[in-house]
Amino acid sequence: MIMSAAKFKSECLALMDKVSKTREEIIITKRGKSVAKLVPLQSNPPLTLFGCLKGTAVILGDVVSPIDTEWDVSA
Numbered sequence: 001m002i003m004s005a006a007k008f009k010s011e012c013l014a015l016m017d018k019v020s021k022t023r024e025e026i027i028i029t030k031r032g033k034s035v036a037k038l039v040p041l042q043s044n045p046p047l048t049l050f051g052c053l054k055g056t057a058v059i060l061g062d063v064v065s066p067i068d069t070e071w072d073v074s075a
Contacts, residue, residue: 002027005035 001024008015008028015026019040026038 001025002029002034004028005030008038 003026005028008026015038018024019026019038023040025040027034028036028038
């Protein structure tokens with residue numbers, strides 16, 4: 001939906017409710033040129049540093065038991 005800044009200003013609160021419910025974006029124009037866009041807020045919380053890689057690694061085999069082979073550290 002595209003609308004003028006004057007119309008947006010007079011209906012701002014109702015338009016914010018509409019965008020929240022319908023998830024439809026509104027482009028706001030001033031003198032015929034697009035100047036802003038009202039978009040719905042994403043419902044997914046942003047990723048944080050802690051836990052952002054949760055579920056991406058796979059453990060194959062036993063990672064607790066000692067290794068039976070000798071290591072060659074001379075190289």
